[in-house]
């Protein structure tokens with residue numbers, strides 16, 4: 031199966047179409063996990079269950095990002111697949127609750143988050159491609175049924191798992207599909223994938239936007255973003271961490287503050303990255319600085 035060029039995509043509005051055509055820029059939110067910790071929320075099981083158990087608290091986090099300038103908020107569904115939920119809650123119920131929490135924040139767009147399964151796929155692990163595809167398809171159908179505006183497949187390190195997730199999202203929804211992979215210091219993912227490999231696979235799959243998230247700060251990700259910009263015509267996304275984490279006295283702190291973070295992201299915007307946001311360690315203060323950087327560019 032080659033490029034899915036014939037897929038009919040339902041794009042919410044003209045602005046989002048502009049983003050897909052690289053005429054407009056788009057600001058995502060920052061971390062969910064960091065904010066869950068910061069707000070002292072405790073879940074008895076997977077964090078995704080907070081959408082069902084503490085919906086107002088989850089909406090408060092989304093709303094803080096919207097107030098900081100996020101155009102898109104990302105659902106708290108990183109691990110909301112049947113394998114991780116393991117019968118505690120249904121995938122449909124978690125996505126329905128998560129999209130409702132995100133929608134309630136007043137965000138312009140709701141992105142349904144799909145993260146990796148957390149187990150290696152065949153030949154490195156026990157999960158087959160077909161099993162992975164089935165789990166991702168169930169999540170993507172739930173996201174589409176719940177009324178999300180787009181799907182973001184993120185934090186992927188393995189091309190086979192990435193392919194299963196993206197293909198499942200493309201086959202199971204008519205929404206725009208974005209996808210990001212996570213690269214380490216050496217410029218490869220944990221599973222040895224380079225930015226060039228990622229672009230080649232994602233272009234062939236026919237995603238609507240592609241890029242990088244997590245692992246490193248924005249300064250370190252800039253060269254990988256440049257590689258993707260050179261190799262692809264698609265909109266490029268970067269959602270960097272707030273630098274590297276360090277734990278002292280039981281508290282996790284990240285090495286890069288909001289202003290420094292936004293200055294580094296500004297260099298990516300100048301290079302041609304059009305979709306930005308934050309990953310681990312970022313909070314609404316980072317998004318506020320990014321929002322300022324974006325409005326300076328538009329001025």
Ligand SMILES: [Zn+2]
Nearest residue numbers: 244245309310
């Ligand atoms: Zn992250």
